């Protein structure tokens with residue numbers, strides 16, 4: 328964990344839950360989760376559930392994220408929703424999730440334009456990066472991360488990069504693509520690479536301010552181990568965020584991590 332930053336926990340609900348089911352989950356989460364000034368909890372429901380959920384949440388407890396949006400602000404793009412339309416409704420937007428890169432063929436440049444569009448509309452992008460199992464086996468992790476990070480941030484100023492969240496999600500660790508448990512030292516190595524890259528490109532201050540979180544089959548049992556890694560500023564669970572016991576358990580791990588840190592700092 329980096330010092331002086333709030334722990335960021337983002338629940339990516341993916342294409343799950345009807346509007347009614349989303350409301351029920353929000354109710355349960357409200358009952359189970361306490362506000363903590365050093366933990367920021369963000370929910371990413373489907374596009375359809377965002378508006379109703381925004382009216383049901385206690386905004387001191389939860390913030391909202393979109394799971395994606397289109398990079399043009401408006402126009403003849405049937406079926407798309409723009410970041411401009413989401414402005415004021417969400418604080419965050421997940422951009423470049425591996426499911427979008429793989430299933431919907433989002434290129435490095437599309438992800439770059441979405442990151443830029445989010446920032447242009449005052450929405451904090453949660454930029455997802457990560458290598459596939461084939462790339463990992465071929466020893467290409469570092470090149471893949473380099474290309475994804477540098478391209479995605481290339482249209483931003485250092486001040487804008489500071490506000491970005493980067494989520495490292497090794498594709499092979501996401502339950503959709505295998506759900507293999509990533510070892511903390513491997514996670515740390517790539518997280519360090521991401522921060523060093525940002526440092527080289529945008530300076531030390533920007534790299535320090537930028538939040539880097541970990542995603543990929545995190546649940547209430549594994550959350551503590553990942554949060555204990557130096558430099559990890561939070562987590563992006565998928566399936567575990569659909570289960571209020573597990574999601575609340577992940578937030579409990581964040582509490583424990585803060586408590587441990589307080590003790591260490593005396």
Ligand code: 13P
Nearest residue numbers: 339501502543544565566
């Ligand atoms: P799972 O936690 O279901 O593996 O998904 C992780 C993820 O893709 C979060 O964005």
